Amino acid sequence: MTDPRVAGAGVTAFGSYPERTGRDLFAEAGLEALDQSGVPAADVEALYYGNFMGELAEHQGHQGPLMAEMVGVDAPATRYEAACASAGAAIRSAVQAIRSGEADVVMVGGAERMTNIGTAGATDALSIAADDLYEIRAGMTFPGAYALMARSYFEEYGGSREDLAHVAVKNHEHAMVNDHAQLQKEISVADALEAPMVAEPLGLYDACPITDGAAAAIVTSEAYAAEHDLDAPVRISGTGQGGDNLALQDRAHYAQTPAADKAAREAYDDAGIGADAVDVAEVHDCFTIAEVLALESLALFERGEAITAARDGTTTRHGELPVNLSGGLKAKGHPVGATGVAQLATIAWVLDGSHPRADAVPDATVGVAHNAGGTVASTTVHVLEVGE
Amino acid sequence: MTDRARDGAFDDWLDALATGDPYYLDCENGHGWLPPRRVCPDCGSRELSRETLPDAGTIATHTTVHVATPQFEDDAPYVTAIADFGPVSITGLVRGVEPDAVEIGTTVGIEIGERETTGERAVVFRRRYSSH
Numbered sequence: 001m002t003d004p005r006v007a008g009a010g011v012t013a014f015g016s017y018p019e020r021t022g023r024d025l026f027a028e029a030g031l032e033a034l035d036q037s038g039v040p041a042a043d044v045e046a047l048y049y050g051n052f053m054g055e056l057a058e059h060q061g062h063q064g065p066l067m068a069e070m071v072g073v074d075a076p077a078t079r080y081e082a083a084c085a086s087a088g089a090a091i092r093s094a095v096q097a098i099r100s101g102e103a104d105v106v107m108v109g110g111a112e113r114m115t116n117i118g119t120a121g122a123t124d125a126l127s128i129a130a131d132d133l134y135e136i137r138a139g140m141t142f143p144g145a146y147a148l149m150a151r152s153y154f155e156e157y158g159g160s161r162e163d164l165a166h167v168a169v170k171n172h173e174h175a176m177v178n179d180h181a182q183l184q185k186e187i188s189v190a191d192a193l194e195a196p197m198v199a200e201p202l203g204l205y206d207a208c209p210i211t212d213g214a215a216a217a218i219v220t221s222e223a224y225a226a227e228h229d230l231d232a233p234v235r236i237s238g239t240g241q242g243g244d245n246l247a248l249q250d251r252a253h254y255a256q257t258p259a260a261d262k263a264a265r266e267a268y269d270d271a272g273i274g275a276d277a278v279d280v281a282e283v284h285d286c287f288t289i290a291e292v293l294a295l296e297s298l299a300l301f302e303r304g305e306a307i308t309a310a311r312d313g314t315t316t317r318h319g320e321l322p323v324n325l326s327g328g329l330k331a332k333g334h335p336v337g338a339t340g341v342a343q344l345a346t347i348a349w350v351l352d353g354s355h356p357r358a359d360a361v362p363d364a365t366v367g368v369a370h371n372a373g374g375t376v377a378s379t380t381v382h383v384l385e386v387g388e
Numbered sequence: 389m390t391d392r393a394r395d396g397a398f399d400d401w402l403d404a405l406a407t408g409d410p411y412y413l414d415c416e417n418g419h420g421w422l423p424p425r426r427v428c429p430d431c432g433s434r435e436l437s438r439e440t441l442p443d444a445g446t447i448a449t450h451t452t453v454h455v456a457t458p459q460f461e462d463d464a465p466y467v468t469a470i471a472d473f474g475p476v477s478i479t480g481l482v483r484g485v486e487p488d489a490v491e492i493g494t495t496v497g498i499e500i501g502e503r504e505t506t507g508e509r510a511v512v513f514r515r516r517y518s519s520h
């Protein structure tokens with residue numbers, strides 16, 4: 001096996017920290033990742049860094065070298081932008097660099113500062129992941145786009161706002177032991193159903209919060225991990241990425257996410273596994289409906305069947321296939337450019353037993369991380385495995 | 389917005405909508421798109437012809453937006469929908485219908501309107517009560 005190893009990861013507290021600059025957030029996560037891995041900064045050969053709205057939130061472009069400097073790394077550093085899948089795209093490049101033999105040690109990560117520009121400012125900034133001419137100018141917001149998908153899903157497959165409320169309830173409950181989570185608060189189905197509408201049929205509790213935060217991981221070759229006797233049992237065994245038309249209106253389906261289907265197929269093939277091998281998943285639940293769409297694209301559920309998965313308990317921590325043990329984007333928070341690496345860190349920690357919810361899947365050996373950008377015009381899927 | 393440059397073929401398309409001559413781009417294999425396009429992303433055809441947009445469309449999905457961006461602050465709550473016009477689908481604001489009365493399958497016409505917040509042009513759908 002020559003799969004890249006996850007040698008260490010660091011995630012900041014996710015939440016509302018309007019006065020924390022992106023560079024300060026990333027420095028904390030990156031240094032924690034270095035410390036946890038035991039890898040010296042001098043050995044890092046490249047930084048792959050995800051960020052989406054740096055220009056709008058902080059008037060800061062060209063963040064790659066800035067962030068390398070902040071973590072004491074003197075190496076080529078490049079920013080990846082694929083909307084909410086920015087960090088997932090960064091991971092994919094990191095995996096490719098290690099596999100090709102170009103590098104033995106890389107840092108992958110991401111950061112986003114969002115709350116400093118307020119709810120209206122962040123709503124505006126997030127909306128630009130959509131087609132400016134044909135969607136934004138027709139009033140499309142980020143929640144609005146997912147609301148269009150949710151309505152279409154209900155029409156095509158059935159389901160209700162109550163089914164979606166169970167996704168929110170589950171993810172809030174999962175986050176109760178995650179001290180890095182933005183929302184550590186149990187909610188009820190009634191709370192979710194009674195919350196104010198954001199974009200019908202989605203309400204406030206169907207949506208992830210606006211979040212400041214950063215995440216980073218050190219990824220090494222197997223040879224480097226062995227030579228340096230690193231404690232790095234988790235490997236990235238599969239990577240996949242899919243794309244789609246940017247605008248929802250140009251797609252054949254509004255209730256399916258083909259880019260994620262493609263990414264999942266590629267990642268499973270790459271890892272040499274089938275969907276039935278997956279023990280645990282972190283999926284991109286920027287909205288409750290997004291978790292449903294993700295689980296179906298990952299082939300973990302048939303089309304039209306993931307809508308009841310939280311309600312019937314299958315995807316809760318007590319269920320057969322726990323999903324978003326971290327609390328997901330919904331409760332953990334969604335600092336856009338950091339999310340993909342935060343998911344990677346969660347799966348690595350669940351598989352090595354160090355995550356506070358790892359007890360939900362004590363025998364898990366295979367986890368997947370699904371990171372989606374915009375209305376899923378970009379998706380990455382990574383398969384992580386522990387053991388032989 | 390007087391000193392903002394026009395967005396080429398997109399603004400030309402809005403102009404056509406305003407004069408009542410809406411069109412779409414059709415590839416040789418029948419895939420429909422909105423301008424600007426030089427190639428069909430589905431089949432690779434570069435033979436795109438300008439065709440008259442069907443007179444009426446059907447709402448495929450819709451949402452009532454309550455939390456708007458600053459550019460739509462005074463418009464909220466408003467309805468955004470995707471409507472299918474034969475080979476092409478278009479996103480627009482649904483006007484002249486109570487938000488609760490908008491349904492999937494509703495027949496609409498297309499015209500040009502303005503955003504209440506900024507006065508900028510926007511694609512507007514209006515319900516059609518009978519077939520033309």
Ligand SMILES: [Zn+2]
Pocket residue numbers: 415416417418419428429430431432433
């Ligand atoms: Zn074509």
